[in-house]
Amino acid sequence: TVMAAPVTNDQSWFFALALGVSFLKCLLINAYHSTDFEVHRNWLALTHSLPAAQWYYEATSEWTLDYPPLFAWFEYGLSHIARFFDKEMLVVQNLNYASPATILFQRLSVIVADVVFFYAVKECCKCLREDKGKDLLGKPSFILTVLLLWNFGLLIVDHIHFQYNGFLFGVLLLSIARHFQNRHFEGALLFSILLNLKHIYLYIAPAYGIYLLRCFCFTQSNADGSLQWRSFSVVRLVTLGTIVLSTFSVSFGPFIGQLPQVLSRLFPFKRGLCHAYWAPNIWALYNIADKNHLIVCSYYERVKFKLLDINKLPKASMTGGLVQEFQHSVLPSVSPLATLICTVLSILPALFRIWHRPNGARGFLRCLVICALGSFMFGWHVHEKAILMAILPLSLLAVESREDARIFLILSITGHYSLFPLLFTTQELPIKIFLMLLFTIFSLTSLKTLFRKGGALLNPLEATYLLGLIPLELICEFVYPLTVWQKTFPFLPLMLTSVYCALGVTYAFIRLYISLLTCSDSTKKIKTQ
């Protein structure tokens, strides 16, 4: 009785995984952090030292507050603990202040906030359809836990690059889990809270809207799964509306007088189509096509007029390094409206599909992943980090079906690899490779074991494509810097990375779409059996 054996119930592996990853996060406290660290420090300072009315007007630092109010309140709460670490970090004028105590506090705040994520993952594990397996390492819930808790992207984006995604994804996953558990009100509440924490989740709001309307406000479906118009429940709709509206009014209420200012901070359209480093999406492919055209055209010009002066052609200033707009030289330039239309068009079929054949919470989750991925593919000024919004929820599906596991592998490996340029310092090079290998080897072997029956998960072409990432990495980070082109075309490796990954992400997107449009029948078969 003296010894409290750490293993008394079967869930202890969960705590081991959670604690283990927390220890790892603690070791990364001294690692490189990006400007996002200063962004959040600035927010701590301004929420702490200014009245709420000035939060969205304050502009001492270039990193102005551009998250919704609830997140500002979150920072406000944190700042009261920050006082005990180092008061200097709470002074707005102390730009780029990063004392050891500040670093410790900010890093710890991310690590501690991840507790929400842990809880959410635990809830998600309870929603798995079947969770059998004599061997712990072959249990779907174990695999899911590792895929989520030890997710490579989350680790490097949150605990090296510095952001609070773990906590935010915790709220998202918890909300998804609540829908799986048929606790829809809670799910809706959590999601509207999430929207008020970070508005990037607006991208997946359509999936929520359609699903709640179709599967919750309409209480019944016909036998073939089609809509039964008479079963509409006004009470449910009103309750949902009240929940969402009250969350928004609590969040935005104090800022009601300055709404235009807040909105202009939240949606800055001055930025360019692509981020400095292109996210691996359609626009990366579009840019590269444009670039190719440019080269071909300039070649023709030269042949035609015997002219070697390329300067006369409109030059596309590509990845100059800073966020900027650039004009395409041959293909038409893309406007924000065009990207919006493309995004909507890309997710509409999925929304129609779940309206007509909802296929329960799993159909909703699939639609949600498609919304996230669609907006990633076609959105305006997309960050490469946004791929996590598709990868994390897809993990839930991946441990349940073979086809999803296959999509997950392709998407997660390419998506995670496309995060590599986030960490460009030599010091972090080994750690990102180790962590990436760790996660990739685990997901490959565990999913392979899970779906042992039925041969290989990936076909030879897919496997070759994924293996191609290894030479790509070697060329981009080891060989290319030694060549003479490093000076003249420093952006070429980045371009290569994003274009190569864009192919994989696009492929995964198409496969996911196919699975949504075809799979519901097969799952129904399983249900009826």
Added chain:
Amino acid sequence: MENWSLISLCVLLGLTARWAVSFHSYSGAGKPPMFGDYEAQRHWQEVTYNLPVHEWYFNTTNNDLNYWGLDYPPLTAYHSLVCAYIAKLLNPEWVELYASRGYESHSHKLFMRATVLFTDILIYIPAVLLYCFYFCDGSSKQKVATAFCILLYPGLILIDYGHFQYNSVSLGLALWGILGLGLGWDLFGSLAFTLALNYKQMELYHSLPFFCYLLGKCIKQGLTGRGFFHLVKISMTVLVTFALCWMPFLSDPKQPLQVLHRLFPVGRGLFEDKVANTWCSLNVLIKIKTLLSRETQLFLSFALTLLFVLPSSLKLLSKPTLWQFKLALVNTSLAFFLFSFQVHEKSILLVALLVFFVFRSMLPLLLKDGLLLPYVVTSLAFLFLSLYLLSALERSTEEELRLGLYRKLTQRWLPKLNLSRIIKWKVMLSLCILQFWFSLAAMAALSFTSVWLKPPAKLPDLFPVLVSVLSFLHFLGFIIYFNQVQLMEPQRKKSQKKTN
């Protein structure tokens, strides 16, 4: 999941932890004029690169031995030379004579850390994996778990990647030596161990068991026939390896003598910093350093070490089995640590690789380096993970759980005790477990106090001394326990089966 993927996951986790620890500070960072071990290693690169071999160990106009003079065997010097060539390629400033003293930069730190990682991957990690797969009992999962625990052992990671040293080279080579002996490749084993000895003289702690084991084996085969032949082969291997390592120093008899003088600085006194060995702990009560002359100190420590080493060595000589060999390794290294002359707290690593519970006696050293955070994190992680893994794998009855836990905490390779012994040992074991948790609490409390509380003005060294004394008591307990195990225990079935 297949074994290979589990192993690669373990190795990758180990590597991640290693590299993550290396983000932190190193010994003597930004502390002129002497800096720390990091500067020592860099300085050796500078010296070996710029000076001819015969000046390396001598105090000359170009080589100030008082500023981190080379005091490790030739193999370390060669290693420094190789590193220096790479450093020269990357940035000549790093190894410039004189001008590079105290050189510190982010990229240089990266370079130095990378050299440690490289040797670790090359020598230590493969040895650990092979060791676990050939010499640990249990299912393949248990073997993986054992490898995992050893790879994440925080003492070594912290000293090598935090403080900065190349212990993984000498430990790895010694481990290769043990592997060689275990697999029956005596020549390979003695070659590897000789290399280890030539990398770091501290490996002498382990040399006696190697010697006794090999000699005992030869005697068993018959000194007049096959055994003699075997003995000649082994001694030839050792001699030739030594000769090759010392080749550049053999031209002039003054050279090897000077090297030896550098390796064993008898003049430096019985002990230096706060070390958890006998002398330092006794010093709390009696001021030995002032009471006894240097010769007496030397004699006393020699006699005591011999006294504690003798029983286990004799036993090994008469019964050269692998099991006895391993126990003798623990016993002799503990004895050396506790009683020999001029012990550095880092040398406990040699023992700790075997008895890994004891790493907290390094706390004062790590505090000095500003490595508190990784220390806390890795030890917590390690403690937690080993407790978790061990109990997870071995739970069946509570009895077994406790036994397993205790076994792992003390000695990983103690074969399972059979049932009759369990009953006999039950009382003692539960006492041990009680004591284990008690000492754990005491250690935690001490770690806590030495970080957060200011020591009283009269006794500035109070906490380091307390840590030392407490650790010393543990080590003393360990040595008595292991000697008892080695001498009293009749040969066990399992170990017999293994050696056959």
